[in-house]
Amino acid sequence: MPYIIDRRLNSKNKNTVNRQRFLRRYRKQIKKAVSEAIGKRSITDMDRGEDVSIPREDVNEPVFGHGPGGRRDFVLTGNKEFVTGDRIQRPPPQGGGGAGEGEASDSGEGDDDFVFQISQEEFLEFMFEDLALPNMVKRQLADSSEFKLARAGFSEVGSPSQLNVVRSLRSAHARKIALGGKKRRRRKELRLELEGFVEPLTEAEESRKKVILDEIDVLSRKINAIPYIDEFDLKYNLTVKLPQPSPKAVMFCLMDVSGSMTEEIKDTAKRFFFLLYLFLKRNYEKIELVFIRHHNTASEVNEHDFFYSRETGGTVVSSALTLMDEIIQERYSPSQWNIYAAQASDGDNWQGDTEKCVELLTEKVLPCVQHYSYIEIGKRPPQELWYSYKEIQGGIFKDRFDLKAVQDNTQIYPVFRQLFERGVS
Amino acid sequence: MSRREPISTGPDWTFELLEQYDQEIARIAKEKFKLDTYANQIEVIRSDQMMDAYASVGMPVSYNHWTYGKKFVSTEKNYSRGRMGLAYEIVINSDPCIAYLMEENSMTMQALVIAHACYGHNSFFKGNYLFRTWTDAEAIIDYLVFAKKYIADCEERHGVDAVESLLDSCHALMNYGVDRYKRPLPISAEAERARQKEREHYIQTHLNDLWRTIPDTAKQIDEPQRKTFPEDPQENILYFVEKNAPHLESWQREVVRIVRKMAQYFYPQRQTQVMNEGWATFWHYTILNEMYDEGLVNDAFMLEFLTSHTNVVAQPEYDSPYYSGINPYALGFAMMTDIRRICENPTDEDKRWFPDIAGSDWLETLHYAMKNYRDESFIEQYLSPTVIRQFRFFALEDNEYKSTIDVTAIHDDEGYRRVREVLSQQYNLSSNEPDIQVYNVNIRGDRSLTLRHYQHNDRPLNEETDEVLKHMRRLWGYDVRLESFGDNHQAKVFEA
Numbered sequence: 029m030p031y032i033i034d035r036r037l038n039s040k041n042k043n044t045v046n047r048q049r050f051l052r053r054y055r056k057q058i059k060k061a062v063s064e065a066i067g068k069r070s071i072t073d074m075d076r077g078e079d080v081s082i083p084r085e086d087v088n089e090p091v092f093g094h095g096p097g098g099r100r101d102f103v104l105t106g107n108k109e110f111v112t113g114d115r116i117q118r119p120p121p122q123g124g125g126g127a128g129e130g131e132a133s134d135s136g137e138g139d140d141d142f143v144f145q146i147s148q149e150e151f152l153e154f155m156f157e158d159l160a161l162p163n164m165v166k167r168q169l170a171d172s173s174e175f176k177l178a179r180a181g182f183s184e185v186g187s188p189s190q191l192n193v194v195r196s197l198r199s200a201h202a203r204k205i206a207l208g209g210k211k212r213r214r215r216k217e218l219r220l221e222l223e224g225f226v227e228p229l230t231e232a233e234e235s236r237k238k239v240i241l242d243e244i245d246v247l248s249r250k251i252n253a254i255p256y257i258d259e260f261d262l263k264y265n266l267t268v269k270l271p272q273p274s275p276k277a278v279m280f281c282l283m284d285v286s287g288s289m290t291e292e293i294k295d296t297a298k299r300f301f302f303l304l305y306l307f308l309k310r311n312y313e314k315i316e317l318v319f320i321r322h323h324n325t326a327s328e329v330n331e332h333d334f335f336y337s338r339e340t341g342g343t344v345v346s347s348a349l350t351l352m353d354e355i356i357q358e359r360y361s362p363s364q365w366n367i368y369a370a371q372a373s374d375g376d377n378w379q380g381d382t383e384k385c386v387e388l389l390t391e392k393v394l395p396c397v398q399h400y401s402y403i404e405i406g407k408r409p410p411q412e413l414w415y416s417y418k419e420i421q422g423g424i425f426k427d428r429f430d431l432k433a434v435q436d437n438t439q440i441y442p443v444f445r446q447l448f449e450r451g452v453s
Numbered sequence: 454m455s456r457r458e459p460i461s462t463g464p465d466w467t468f469e470l471l472e473q474y475d476q477e478i479a480r481i482a483k484e485k486f487k488l489d490t491y492a493n494q495i496e497v498i499r500s501d502q503m504m505d506a507y508a509s510v511g512m513p514v515s516y517n518h519w520t521y522g523k524k525f526v527s528t529e530k531n532y533s534r535g536r537m538g539l540a541y542e543i544v545i546n547s548d549p550c551i552a553y554l555m556e557e558n559s560m561t562m563q564a565l566v567i568a569h570a571c572y573g574h575n576s577f578f579k580g581n582y583l584f585r586t587w588t589d590a591e592a593i594i595d596y597l598v599f600a601k602k603y604i605a606d607c608e609e610r611h612g613v614d615a616v617e618s619l620l621d622s623c624h625a626l627m628n629y630g631v632d633r634y635k636r637p638l639p640i641s642a643e644a645e646r647a648r649q650k651e652r653e654h655y656i657q658t659h660l661n662d663l664w665r666t667i668p669d670t671a672k673q674i675d676e677p678q679r680k681t682f683p684e685d686p687q688e689n690i691l692y693f694v695e696k697n698a699p700h701l702e703s704w705q706r707e708v709v710r711i712v713r714k715m716a717q718y719f720y721p722q723r724q725t726q727v728m729n730e731g732w733a734t735f736w737h738y739t740i741l742n743e744m745y746d747e748g749l750v751n752d753a754f755m756l757e758f759l760t761s762h763t764n765v766v767a768q769p770e771y772d773s774p775y776y777s778g779i780n781p782y783a784l785g786f787a788m789m790t791d792i793r794r795i796c797e798n799p800t801d802e803d804k805r806w807f808p809d810i811a812g813s814d815w816l817e818t819l820h821y822a823m824k825n826y827r828d829e830s831f832i833e834q835y836l837s838p839t840v841i842r843q844f845r846f847f848a849l850e851d852n853e854y855k856s857t858i859d860v861t862a863i864h865d866d867e868g869y870r871r872v873r874e875v876l877s878q879q880y881n882l883s884s885n886e887p888d889i890q891v892y893n894v895n896i897r898g899d900r901s902l903t904l905r906h907y908q909h910n911d912r913p914l915n916e917e918t919d920e921v922l923k924h925m926r927r928l929w930g931y932d933v934r935l936e937s938f939g940d941n942h943q944a945k946v947f948e949a
Contacts (some may be wrong), residue, residue, distance in 0.1 A: 031492070031493065031549065032475070032497070033495065033496045033497070034468070035496045036497055036498060036502075039500065043505050043509070043522060043525040046509075046517055046519065047522040047525055049522050049527060049613075050520075050522030051522050052519070053617075089520060089923060090625050090917035090920035090921045090924070091626075091627075092626075092628065092629070092886065092887050092914065092915075093886070093915040094912045094914065096914060097853045097911070097912060097913045098852075098909075099911055099912070101849070101851070102848070102849060103779070103846050103848050103849075103872055104847060104849065105768055105771055105776075105779060105845060106772065106776075107771075107845040107863055108772075110847055110863060111863060111865065112863055112868055113858070113859070113860060116849075116857055116858045117858075118851075118856065142523075142527065143530060144526035144528055144529070145529070174705070199784055207684050337787035341904035
């Protein structure tokens with residue numbers, strides 16, 4: 029009889045391990061493909077998988093085989109015009125059309141790369157590999173809103189819904205054995221003695237039997253009086269509430285939208301913000317975004333306005349920092365939130381404002397944040413802001429302040445990596 | 454015979470229908486055509502599971518290695534791009550014989566697959582002499598489970614990298630891990646486990662003696678001049694490594710052995726592609742036609758079946774862009790059908806070429822051919838002028854010393870024999886794979902190993918040779934040389 033089995037419900041991904049092994053082996057190539065892809069991709073689709081191609085010879089597994097040369101006889105199908113003795117011009121060595129590939133192995137043929145796809149998750153995995161958030165220490169434990177229930181053994185008290193039947197009955201059973209043990213043993217002895225009597229009985233035996241029967245009766249009653257289950261036996265599942273570390277983070281995006289910022293520069297900045305956002309998202313459960321744009325005054329705006337609305341005006345960077353400080357005071361207490369900030373600018377600033385910026389940063393902002401990164405975008409030599417910021421970097425906040433110069437889109441990812449490289453702190 | 458009602462008419466299949474079809478097919482296969490099979494185990498799977506099965510070369514369990522991951526990602530990619538369809542079935546040479554059916558198949562396709570795999574391939578596995586001698590259908594699944602577990606344990610104990618690189622090396626030499634002539638002893642998986650420990654111990658002691666460095670004075674006096682070691686060249690390189698490599702640890706020897714066993718298991722399949730597929734195709738064709746004659750299936754069923762069958766046995770011509778060698782389904786099916794024709798309606802030509810079988814009982818003749826041949830000998834024996842004409846085969850000679858490729862024979866009276874001979878050689882594994890054997894080990898000196906390659910028709914080794922030798926060196930632990938001998942002159946020496 030045939031045996032028909034429905035395997036469709038079996039788990040899929042039987043090859044997950046093998047796939048992982050493969051990715052592990054070609055990590056280097058995949059990483060390269062990923063970082064190239066990031067350079068090419070538009071900002072809105074960082075969040076998907078990617079085709080990775082690896083040179084065919086790298087994935088080839090060598091085996092002994094025949095190379096070209098020597099003498100070889102072979103048969104082909106579909107003869108149309110040839111007769112015995114025909115001489116055919118040798119086709120050019122590569123590929124060789126249809127001629128004679130009948131049994132030759134097809135490995136080693138063709139220069140096509142080995143192409144495969146990695147999933148979105150794997151893509152991000154490779155993208156942020158070896159990166160760590162600086163100062164990711166502040167995890168908010170006091171925030172009591174998030175709890176996780178966890179098993180913690182058994183308890184004598186509890187609500188009926190938590191009753192553990194097996195444990196309760198087990199303990200009742202033990203109690204019954206313990207309380208009735210002596211009586212049971214006595215009853216057993218008496219019963220044995222009773223069995224020892226052989227008919228016909230003498231008078232003495234007769235009376236002895238009666239006594240025994242009476243005692244057995246009493247014992248049985250006592251044994252049966254032991255309650256089947258007692259308050260004392262009840263056991264309850266004990267669950268405890270564990271405070272869940274619920275890491276919350278807020279990310280401040282600061283950008284200069286003054287006249288000197290071109291669309292191109294803004295696009296580059298957007299990429300940087302996006303990468304940072306993706307990265308934070310992988311590390312924190314909850315993430316809030318605050319967009320602050322500024323020219324000579326700063327305002328908090330939504331994402332769309334932040335990137336797309338056009339403003340002109342001068343540049344006063346300190347206005348943005350002041351606003352950020354206010355928002356932190358108001359909404360994001362540093363004891364509750366992990367605060368990250370990224371500032372993008374072309375480096376322009378109002379003369380005389382830079383000093384104020386440095387002061388604001390070192391006194392108000394930096395003490396609150398986990399990390400503050402500044403990127404200066406543009407092909408020009410570093411501007412005023414850069415030099416002043418550079419000094420901060422040498423100061424006491426050097427572990428949480430970083431700055432990098434970026435020229436165009438393709439540099440965003442490498443710069444991002446440099447900023448968040450898992451340090452040897 | 455009275456015509457019966459069709460079993461089903463729609464394209465959808467159900468488990469009940471599968472069972473009914475299977476019953477009818479089994480009846481026809483067994484009673485009418487005397488197909489002797491292992492018990493069948495039909496498993497319905499999804500397409501992604503089919504891809505899983507593809508990646509592990511059709512085995513239901515397999516140890517983990519990146520090469521399977523590589524196959525998997527490339528199958529996945531090609532399939533999702535629509536560049537390839539998946540096979541309708543995969544069948545495993547085991548007892549019970551496991552056949553995978555895809556859930557996407559229509560009822561017709563499921564019936565085709567059942568006839569093809571569960572009765573065609575299955576009876577081939579059970580009947581053909583190569584499978585009978587070289588594989589043990591009963592034990593293979595158990596052995597695979599053992600192998601998977603063993604390798605997983607090794608990974609845990611010695612690290613994934615160590616195991617992976619060892620497997621890489623073994624895979625490189627996998628084709629040289631088979632006994633071509635010596636018969637293996639069938640052994641069950643349980644015995645295997647028990648013997649594995651024993652072997653571990655034995656090999657270590659045995660080896661130490663071979664590699665003894667302290668002179669054994671008493672012995673040495675009697676010992677005549679030592680001959681080469683091994684005394685005779687060894688064709689099974691992996692076996693030689695397993696038994697004699699100086700520094701492999703016992704778990705490494707066991708891993709070599711596992712790869713070797715797998716190679717041996719697949720060896721018959723590599724030698725009987727044309728026959729196996731031809732046989733299975735012939736039977737699904739014959740059985741389903743029989744069902745039609747009995748009225749068990751309707752016209753719509755037959756049309757769908759024939760479309761699919763025609764695709765399977767299509768043979769593009771050599772200058773077609775779709776040409777990728779000779780289609781084993783096409784050639785096998787044509788030859789099987791032709792044998793039947795020769796038996797039933799022989800022409801004068803057939804009587805001249807096949808006096809033994811012309812006019813004989815076709816079923817018996819076909820069974821005999823299935824049982825006692827492999828591709829090479831099957832073609833040599835049974836390829837008829839009719840089939841040669843049908844495929845318009847022509848033989849060519851590609852000689853590097855000539856500026857042209859010469860047509861040596863075509864499908865005409867003078868050419869049949871030559872075409873048949875050349876085609877038969879094309880399926881001869883021993884001339885397709887370079888003939889490389891372990892020739893000598895310098896046991897008294899630097900322990901280097903020498904392999905010898907005897908060139909066939911002066912064909913040199915390919916570019917990957919150096920890479921393979923590096924793997925060989927990793928397994929052997931000392932220098933490895935490969936001497937490649939031409940027909941008349943000593944050719945290249947490779948070293949690693």
